[in-house]
Amino acid sequence: MSEEQQEAKPPFFGSWRALYIFVLLWLVVLIGLMYWFTISFK
Amino acid sequence: MNTIDLIVLFSTLGLIVGYGVWKTRENSNIESYLRGNNSMKWGTIGLSVMATQASAITFISTPGQGYQDGMAFVQNYLGMPLALIIVATVFIPLYYRLKVYTAYEFLESRFDVKTRILGASLFLIQRGLAAGITIYAPAIILSSVLKWDLNLTILLVGGLVIVYTVSGGTRAVSITQKHQMAVILIGMVAAFVVMLNYLSEYITFSQGLSIAGKLGKLDAIDLDFSLEKRYTIWSGLAAGIFLQLSYFGTDQSQVARYLGGKNTAESKIGLMFNAMMKIPMQFFILLVGAMLYVFYVFHVPPVHFNQSLMQKAKEENQLRYQSLESYHLDMGLRRIESSEWMAMALRKDDQVMMNAALKSFYTWDSEMKRARTEMEGLIKKAEPEAELDDSDYVFLSFILVFLPTGLVGLLIAVIFSAAMSSTSSEINALASTSVIDYYRRLFKKDGSDKHYVMMSKLLTLVWGLIAILFAIFANNSENLIEAVNIVGSLFYGTILGIFLVAFFVKFVQGTPVFVATLIAQAVVIICHFLSVNGVIGLGYLWYNVIGCLLTVVLAILLQPILGKKAA
Structure with missing residues (x-):
């Protein structure tokens, strides 16, 4: 693997794809939590 | 405000500005001044991007919005993580590969110089007006509440911003924003804790949430498919991607923040930090507003907060x-x-x-x-x-009446910090676009680094003064804010259209996209005039959609006719 490619790797999660999936899952979790929050205190 | 609050306010602002100036005192070349020597790590980039987006109005108006309409506004940000992933995967690698200072430089390498100048001009018109408003809107509220002179308040915010932005360029903007963001978050949490402490005389936090929920203030997610409702999960996801992509991908005030990164990885992580933290932050600020409503359920509010x-x-x-x-x-x-x-x-x-x-x-x-x-x-x-809408005054009124001495000064510093952080990004971006896309490209291609740094400093000063003058001579906030929002919507869609064609429609050349942009811009302006004169009923936010789609579609249609001629 070239130096450039190594530098382009994210410091967490091993690959960018894994990081983006994590961010999307985070969004889904946030929406779920906010929906739970909405119905819990209605 | 008493003396202790004033000391807290001015020492907080002075320390942030002083540190920013001292830390970035040596800027010998244009690379260092406009891109911060590509030295910034993801934490600084992340906080800087967040601080640029969060203007003073965010911290004055958003709690007021939570107080008045509840938490639904948080859905407006749901499309942001998706948009930031697109910016990280498509925009950032290209900007870095081409080593651009501004987003519009990319348009020349993809299309031609006239398309680059067109994109830069649309940005300068839109952002030039917005910079004035970013100072003016909080200044009018702060001066009214603190009983300070409006022009002096504008000069204080604008003057401090000019000092460190002229002196330290992009790096000073990012470094000060990191500290401004820290002050902002500490201040908001402190205000929330004090509010809960007052409420604890009557109810627990959980009971407070229940009361807010019963009074309809905690509806954060709305699954309704109605198009008439302003905030639903669907409009937030769909319209959110569109708007945030335009803002983070093509607006130089944001592009400059992540182009200062050490490498693409630091910039991408900085954006992912925002993708993860922005929604919880907005949720928290709206929750402050919703709990403020509960606070005033147990205290008699003024008849009118202004x-x-x-x-x-x-x-x-x-x-x-x-x-x-x-x-x-x-x-x-x-x-x-x-x-x-x-x-x-x-x-x-x-x-x-x-x-x-x-x-x-x-x-x-x-x-x-x-x-x-x-x-x-x-x-x-x-x-x-x-x-008559007094929602912008609700949170400030609470701060001044109920917060203890010292904390009032800190919270006013929060508002000033937020005003300064977004204004500094704006004038820094306006100056870099003026120098790189106009001065260096069209007038003086062979200047020395020292010369371009001097021109950048001069133009930062000029844009700062224009913003201050615009803020001082603005005399009707409501109409003005609306006017600037309309001006922004008139241009944002077409700018995004140019970039979308550049990235995703590879066969389209410069002339077709240039002509398509001019036609789309004309159509948007015609729509605006028809709407203003009551011929058609069209909300100005739709100008973004019309401008973008028309630019993309027309560019594709015009390619067989104009593209061949250009070739």
């Missing part, structure tokens, strides 16, 4: 003013009794008692609203042009 307008109503008809104020107070005290009844029902978990308490609450609440409506009539009589 005290300068209340003073005008008093001068108009003192007797009527006093009778309305006394009636409002009486109804407010009765409403507090109903609220205490609600708290008791929650403690006993008694639904019947809760329903009766809610019914009683709404009875007294509607009487309070009646008194308020009559007071608004009095205000209008005294000042026909007065803006």
Whole structure:
């Protein structure tokens, strides 16, 4: 693997794809939590 | 504000500005001045991107929005993580590969110089006007609440921003934003804790949430498919991607933040930090507003939060003013009794008692609203042009009346910091676009680094002064803010259209996209005039969609005709 490619790797999660999936899952979790929050205190 | 608050305010602002200037005192070349020597790590980039987006109005208006309409506004940000992933995967690698200083440089390598100048011009018009408003909008509220002179408040914000932005360029903007963001977050959390402490005399935090929920303030997610509702999960996801992509991908005030990164990885992580933290932050600020509503359920709020307008109503008809104020107070005290009844029902978990308490609450609440409506009539009589929406004054009013000495100074520093952080990004971006896309490209291609740094500093100063002058000579906030929003919407869609064609429609050449942009821009402006004159009914946010789609579609259609000629 070239130096450039190594530098382009994210410091967490091993690959960018894994990081983006994590961010999307985070969004889904946030929406779920906010929906739970909405119905819990209605 | 007393002396201690003033000391806290000015020492906080002074320390941030002083540190920013000192830390970035040596800027010998253009690379260092406009891209911060590509030395920034993801934490600085992330906080800087966040601080650029969060203007003072965010911290003044958003709690007011939570107070008035509840938490639904948070859905506006749901599309942001998706948009930031697209920026990280498509925009950042290209900008880095081409080693650009501004987003518009990319347009020349993809299309031609005229398309680059067109994109840069659209940005300068839109952002140049917005920079004035970023100073003016909080200044008018702060000066009214603190009883400071409006022009002095504008000069204080604008002057401090000019000092460190001219001196340290992009790096100073990012470094100061990191500290400004820290002050902002500490201040907001402190205000929230104090508010909960006051509330603990009546209810627990969980009971406070229950009351806010029963009063319809905690509806964060709305699954309704109605297009008429302003905020739903669907509009947030769909429109959110569109708007945030345009803002983060093509607006130089944001592009400059992540182009200062050490490498693409630091920039991408900085954006992912925002993708993860922005929604919780907005949720928290709205929750502060919703809990502020609960706070005022157990305290009698003023009839109108804008005290300068209340003073005008008093001068108009003192007797009527006093009778309305006394009636409002009486109804407010009765409403507090109903609220205490609600708290008791929650403690006993008694639904019947809760329903009766809610019914009683709404009875007294509607009487309070009646008194308020009559007071608004009095205000209008005294000042026909007065803006009656007082939601921007709710949080500031709470800060000044209920927060302890010292914390008031810190919270006012929060508002000033937020105003300064977004303004500094704007004038820094305006200066880099003016130098790189106009001066260096069209007038002086072979200048020395020292010369371009000097020109960048000069143009930062010029744009800062233009923003201050625009803010000083603006005399009607409501119309002006609306006007600037309309101007922004007039241009944002077409700019995004150019970039979308550049990235995703590879066969389209410069001339077709240039002509398509001009036609799309003309159509948007015509739509605006037809809408203003009542010929068509079209909300100005739709200009973004029309401008973008028209640019993309026309560019594709014009390619066979104009593309061949250009080739």
